[in-house]
Amino acid sequence: MSTRDLPVLGIWLRLLSGVLGAGMFVSVKAVSETVPLGEIVFFRSFFALIPLVIFLWLRHEFPSGLATKRPRDHLIRSGFGALAMFTAFAAIARLNVAEAVLIAQLTPVLLALGAVVFLSERLTVWRIAGLTLGFAGVVVLVWPELNVETGDPVRLMGYGIGLISAVLSALALLMVRSLTRTESPGAIALYFVLASMIGALATLPWGWVLPKGETLLWLVSAGLFGGFAHIAMTLAFRFAEASRLAPFEYVALLWPLLADLFLFKLPLSSAFVVAAPLILGGAVVAAAERTRRG
Numbered sequence: 001m002s003t004r005d006l007p008v009l010g011i012w013l014r015l016l017s018g019v020l021g022a023g024m025f026v027s028v029k030a031v032s033e034t035v036p037l038g039e040i041v042f043f044r045s046f047f048a049l050i051p052l053v054i055f056l057w058l059r060h061e062f063p064s065g066l067a068t069k070r071p072r073d074h075l076i077r078s079g080f081g082a083l084a085m086f087t088a089f090a091a092i093a094r095l096n097v098a099e100a101v102l103i104a105q106l107t108p109v110l111l112a113l114g115a116v117v118f119l120s121e122r123l124t125v126w127r128i129a130g131l132t133l134g135f136a137g138v139v140v141l142v143w144p145e146l147n148v149e150t151g152d153p154v155r156l157m158g159y160g161i162g163l164i165s166a167v168l169s170a171l172a173l174l175m176v177r178s179l180t181r182t183e184s185p186g187a188i189a190l191y192f193v194l195a196s197m198i199g200a201l202a203t204l205p206w207g208w209v210l211p212k213g214e215t216l217l218w219l220v221s222a223g224l225f226g227g228f229a230h231i232a233m234t235l236a237f238r239f240a241e242a243s244r245l246a247p248f249e250y251v252a253l254l255w256p257l258l259a260d261l262f263l264f265k266l267p268l269s270s271a272f273v274v275a276a277p278l279i280l281g282g283a284v285v286a287a288a289e290r291t292r293r294g
Helices: 003-031 039-059 071-094 096-105 107-119 125-146 153-179 187-200 213-239 242-252 253-261 270-292
Strands: none
Touching: 003 039, 003 071, 003 107, 003 213, 003 253, 039 213, 071 107, 071 153, 071 187, 071 242, 096 125, 096 153, 096 253, 096 270, 107 125, 107 242, 107 270, 125 153, 125 270, 153 187, 153 213, 187 213, 213 253, 242 253
């Protein structure tokens, strides 16, 4: 394959990761009313290990690539990531899949803000534009639920939890930016999955259910889809710049939308239609700014 073809491969891998990620979110949504949150996180993490370990083994990074001199930093990154997964799945239980995925798109915008606050990077016009678009979209999305008479407190809570998840994801990614200077991507991913499993197991005393049949299939699918989505995303950013991949966030939102409409029979709100271009536009601007600066 020529060098010219690599960005195209990166784009196809980003599209694939969007489909796989949607599969994970749909799987989580399908069992969110019957399976405890901690149990969902455990299954998602445990079965994500299968594709991840195979991928690392094929790249000759398992187990040699897992050695680290920064266990504390891995613990911090994994802690933020695990909490982000818990809150993301809690948001999905209260919102449409597409709405929860859209709120998650605030992560690159918040990452740009976090780089200013914690890494002393400049607050550029690009970052201000990304923040403005992103938070304008959030206001549009949440506004109908703030009405005392017609708003839904469960959905409002879902939006709040989704915002917390986006903040935690941004903090985790800030740690990833630091870790990638000395650590392999495989080690970062694997330690995160293991930390999520341990955190999920801690919820066992609050009661889990014995999954059977279709429920078990959804739980296993959540893990496999999540593991393969992570691999596809990792490879996508290896072959193509973030600015070239950012516009395909729009395509990634299509699959959760179709799942809401045809699988879960959930309506598409007018607030979502207006908010989606704003939030995704903020994410695209934030990604473009990082690449331009780099």
